[in-house]
Amino acid sequence: MTEPADNPVFDIATAYRKTAALIAAVKLDLFTAIGSEGSSLEHLASKTGASVRGLRILCDYLVSLGLLRKQDPAYLPTSISKMFLDKASPFAMGRSIEFLAAPEMLDLFLKDPAAYVIRGGSDGLAQIAPDSPIWVRFAKAMMPFAAPAAKRVAMYLSAHGQTPYTVLDIAAGHGLYGIEVAKAFPDALVTAIDWAEVLTVAKTNAEKAGVADRIRMVAGNALELEWGGDYDLILLPNFLHHFDFETCVSLLSKVRGNLSPDGQVIGVDFVPNEDRISPPVPVMFAFQMLATTPGGDAYTTSELDAMAKKAGFVGATTKSLSPIPERLIIFET
Structure with a gap:
């Protein structure tokens, strides 16, 4: 046996x-x-x-x-x-358990797994009220994972393209992506959008980093708010995976319309290979989106390119952030 x-x-x-x-x-x-x-x-x-x-x-x-x-x-x-x-x-990530294994998450995954497979999605966390404390836990829990990726994004931007003076950080959460950009570019002014309670986490992190005077917090739903327009850099860190293809296209169209003529759009996300069975982490993440969102997914590079073109961009390419499992997404204008 x-x-x-x-x-x-x-x-x-x-x-x-x-x-x-x-x-x-x-x-x-x-x-x-x-x-x-x-x-x-x-x-x-x-x-x-x-x-x-x-x-x-x-x-x-x-x-x-x-x-x-x-x-x-x-x-x-x-x-x-x-x-x-x-x-x-400095790499401690025990607090990530507060979100990754939160009762709400375990319930979404384990209560009836066949149900979200049959439906092709779940009501999930996307339907929890914006003032739910789960989002604050999420922002704090993801900091150990996001910190190295945010630094690599800032390094990439420092080595490529023009200096951004106006930056929009969409669904900023902990704020680390906008904060690292503000540290890399001393003249940059960052607008961070997220739910009000979540932005208290970003504010605390900005104060610790010494850049709070250059980060403006705007509370609300990023899909519904008016962003103000003409940004030199728009950041989309780990956001597109929450939505179905057409919602991503709509969001990217809004991004394109709020970009300055020479602006850049940078995303970070889990991107599986075209076979969709490798590497393991993005494949697992697609299942996580099935269990926890109505229509989210881990999109391949070709899918990201297709949605970018449909939204008015020239296209999209991805680059490794190794050893981090996410990839950098460059939306080409």
């Missing part, structure tokens, strides 16, 4: 247990409590308030997942947990 550990179907069917263990560890701040030198169960119990029995079983499971090492009587971090799960690390 095949052992469960050697059976990929068993592993896929029970993957929720890995998610639960990670949620528990993050909520207890377990990896920070363990630190770089390791810790005994008794010490962890005093630091976290959890039972010794519960911590033993959780930590042993995390060892089997490669997130801890065991050296009796202590548990020690691995290189992975040191980098990504200890709050002392």
Whole structure:
């Protein structure tokens, strides 16, 4: 008989247990409590308030997942947990669990998976009220993922094209893309659009970066607001994937109409290869859009090019942001 550990179907069917263990560890701040030198169960119990029995079983499971090492009587971090799960690390992304594994997200995915496959989409998060705290959690949770991509976008813009003086950051969220552009171009004035509560996250980040005086916050629905027009640079970070093809065309037409004569439009998104079965992360992301939006998708380069042309652009090309899984999208005017 095949052992469960050697059976990929068993592993896929029970993957929720890995998610639960990670949620528990993050909520207890377990990896920070363990630190770089390791810790005994008794010490962890005093630091976290959890039972010794519960911590033993959780930590042993995390060892089997490669997130801890065991050296009796202590548990020690691995290189992975040191980098990504200890709050002392600049790459810590434990807070991403607050959105990626939020109850709302788990419910969307697991309550009735066949239903959104049958329908070809879900009411999803797109239908949650704009003042829902999930969007604030989203903005904060995505910061560790967005920070390196935002820096690479700013580097690309610094090496290509003209200096932008007026910048529009659509669905700015945490604001990191507009902030990095403002840091790279000291004369740039950035307009950031998102829901009011979400913009408080962007404002805090702008203040920390020392560019708050050059970033204007505009609250509202980016699809409905008047943007003001004549922007030298319009940023579309991880936004198009929320919508169906025709809605993307409509949005891009609006982008084209608000661009200065020599302006640039730059997007960032998960872009699968034309075969749509590689690379793994964009393929997974297409399924995420199926489960969480009415018509969103991970679009291929040819699809992005087609929607760009239909919206009045010359076309669209994509460039790698490796090792980041998203790609840079250049909309050609």
